[in-house]
Amino acid sequence: MIxxxxxxxxxxxxxxxxxxxxxxxxxxxxxTVPVHRMSWAYYLGGITLFLFMIQVVTGLxxxxxxxxxxxxxxxxxxxxxxEVPGGHxxxxxxxxxxxxxIFFVLAxxxxxxxxxxxxxxREVTWLAGIGLxxxxxxxxxxxxxxxxxxxxVNATKIGLQSIEAMGxxxxxxxxxxxxxxxxIIQGEASVGQATLSRFFVLHVVVLPLISFGLIGMHxxxxxxxxxxxxxxxEVKTTEKFFPTFVIKDFSTWGAVxxxxxxxxxxxxxxxxxxxxxxxxxNARGSTPDxxxxxxxxxxxxxxxxxxxxxxxxxxxxxxxVVLLLAPWIFRQxxxxxxxxxxxxxxxxxxxxxxxxDVIYHLVKGGA
Amino acid sequence: MGxxxxxxxxxxxxxxxxxxxxxxxxxxxxxxxxCGMCHxxxxxxxxxxFGQVGSLDSVQxxxxxxxxxxxxxxxxxxxxxxxxxxxxxxxxxxxxxLVDAKKDPAMLHYYLKDAGDMDGDGVTDAQEFLDGTxxxxxxxxxxxxxxxxxxxHHFFEIVMILLxxxxxxxxxxxxxxxxxxxxxxx
Numbered sequence: 415m416i417x418x419x420x421x422x423x424x425x426x427x428x429x430x431x432x433x434x435x436x437x438x439x440x441x442x443x444x445x446t447v448p449v450h451r452m453s454w455a456y457y458l459g460g461i462t463l464f465l466f467m468i469q470v471v472t473g474l475x476x477x478x479x480x481x482x483x484x485x486x487x488x489x490x491x492x493x494x495x496x497e498v499p500g501g502h503x504x505x506x507x508x509x510x511x512x513x514x515x516i517f518f519v520l521a522x523x524x525x526x527x528x529x530x531x532x533x534x535x536r537e538v539t540w541l542a543g544i545g546l547x548x549x550x551x552x553x554x555x556x557x558x559x560x561x562x563x564x565x566x567v568n569a570t571k572i573g574l575q576s577i578e579a580m581g582x583x584x585x586x587x588x589x590x591x592x593x594x595x596x597x598i599i600q601g602e603a604s605v606g607q608a609t610l611s612r613f614f615v616l617h618v619v620v621l622p623l624i625s626f627g628l629i630g631m632h633x634x635x636x637x638x639x640x641x642x643x644x645x646x647x648e649v650k651t652t653e654k655f656f657p658t659f660v661i662k663d664f665s666t667w668g669a670v671x672x673x674x675x676x677x678x679x680x681x682x683x684x685x686x687x688x689x690x691x692x693x694x695x696n697a698r699g700s701t702p703d704x705x706x707x708x709x710x711x712x713x714x715x716x717x718x719x720x721x722x723x724x725x726x727x728x729x730x731x732x733x734x735v736v737l738l739l740a741p742w743i744f745r746q747x748x749x750x751x752x753x754x755x756x757x758x759x760x761x762x763x764x765x766x767x768x769x770x771d772v773i774y775h776l777v778k779g780g781a
Numbered sequence: 782m783g784x785x786x787x788x789x790x791x792x793x794x795x796x797x798x799x800x801x802x803x804x805x806x807x808x809x810x811x812x813x814x815x816c817g818m819c820h821x822x823x824x825x826x827x828x829x830x831f832g833q834v835g836s837l838d839s840v841q842x843x844x845x846x847x848x849x850x851x852x853x854x855x856x857x858x859x860x861x862x863x864x865x866x867x868x869x870x871x872x873x874x875x876x877x878x879l880v881d882a883k884k885d886p887a888m889l890h891y892y893l894k895d896a897g898d899m900d901g902d903g904v905t906d907a908q909e910f911l912d913g914t915x916x917x918x919x920x921x922x923x924x925x926x927x928x929x930x931x932x933x934h935h936f937f938e939i940v941m942i943l944l945x946x947x948x949x950x951x952x953x954x955x956x957x958x959x960x961x962x963x964x965x966x967x
Contacts, residue, residue, distance in 0.1 A: 495920060502920060657961040661954045668950040675942055680931035682920040688813035689915035693823045700824070704813045 430538045431638065441637040445655035450645045455525035456659070457666045459636070462522055463629065464667040465515035468674065469553075472508040473618065480560070482614040484607045487562035488694040506678035512554065513683075514674060516710045519550050520763065527740065528756035529644030530749050536642060537741040539635040542628045544737050549621050549628065554708055556617040559610060565691035568705040570613075571605050576718065583724045646749050713763050716770035720777050799879070802910075805886035810913025818915065819867035826862045837861055852877045866906065866916040869899055903930025 435441070447456060479498055481490040494501040523543070526532065532540035559570045577599070580592040601608025643649050653659055684692055690702040707715050717726045736743060744752060766773070799819070807814040817823035821832025829835035837845060841861040848860035848868070854875040858868050870879060870889070873896045882888040893907035902919040904926045909916040912923045932939065 657954075657957040661957055664953055664957075665950055668946050672943060672946045676932075676939055679935055679938065679942075681924060681928045685914070685921055685924045685927055688913070689918065689921050690813050690815040690817060690823060692915075692921070693815075693817060696824070702813055702815060 430535050442656050446652035447641050447655050447659045448643050448649040449651040449653050450649050452644050458522040460663045461670055462518040465511045468511040472504050475504045491561045503678050506683050509683035510677045511674050524756045524760050528753040531642040532741040536639050542632040545628045549625055552621050556613040559613045562695050564693050564702050567695040568701055569707050712767045712770045716766055801883045801886045806913045809911055812913035814913045821864050864917050
């Protein structure tokens, strides 16, 4: 029994990591990329990687000045914005590229799902990608607290409370686990110095280290197996990966860099928030109106405001499990069906992100 | 103890809080606005924290009294419970007009029309009052207005960045083509 299991695991890994193909000829020189009407989707992963690189570089620059203490965090961010030469551009570039990275990672997820890019032998690529998606959200959540302003601390409190609320729906023997998890993340009775320290370490050390590993595995796997066809039937036209596709890929990076830099130069990210939300966090002061998570969490935040908590949590956790098991659940599903599912999710995401507030007021107003 | 008494006296009179303006700006802009638009403390003038009446020393109390005597426009004031925009309001309008304007808060926009742009972000103080944005912060304003202003202001830099990016991509592409050509067998 054990021997058979080990043999199956070995065969699974041998098929996903064929040693014979691990050379420059297979992985770069001889590699081709299918050309069809969905070819644009092949660039989304590269753009996400490039935005991650911007995050690393700008994040390192911010680290020279940022102080991860509750007394100095806000002031150090103000110092970066107001006093450090070019500081506001670097900070804006970090904020804009973070949002862009999440947008592109979601677009990459939706298109690869629609193109059935998770199918055998690309399961490992897919799983690493889902891991990276979750880590990207982790980056967003942990980074949100670091400026230590009103919206940062209050939104983090709400986020952590929603973890704790899960306990009431679990069996009695497990009901304490979400509270324990919240306390582990929070580090003390309320969101304070311990929380800031933990979020800081997660944001600048733990998550980047895991990301580097997963990105390495993801890219290695992509190079090993090449791009999936992505469309039904056979693809007749292809182009060389090197240099044709790589040059196009780098050109999109150039365009993205230009757009990001112009946005960082001309449009302060903070301008989208009401200014009381940008005030330093005051534990004794009143909580200002309009506390919300970042826009990419609206897909969970607004349903939580309108629907029963257990239902939303079930849907979110169920969705993550379905994504992780997609290569096996959708093994027999046609690309056409997958495309319909992907379009459905994309529409939901766009509508709830752009009009979530309007829908919320309609629902609550009608109640 | 002395500070506490002073704070209590001001809290009872609450003369210097102008929630009408805050309410108008908030309703007009649909953005959350707090006392921090004009006051040194986002919690308003009453209390013991920094920028609130209860925290003032004797010198600051004199400045406060002096600012309250600025009944007519044109007097430069440095009221410690107000921020630069709040002090500018007193200077432009004077306390008397300011109190009158509480009946019609939209008048503030009218009086500030020619008062300029204190934070230098390209959006006038009058407009920032209507937009519910922070007139003391050059990184805060209506996003579209800031974008248009900054594009105009940084036009040369934008052209330079465009040229630099295009030149970089051109060079990188040719480098990769050269690598590809070099890798081929003769």
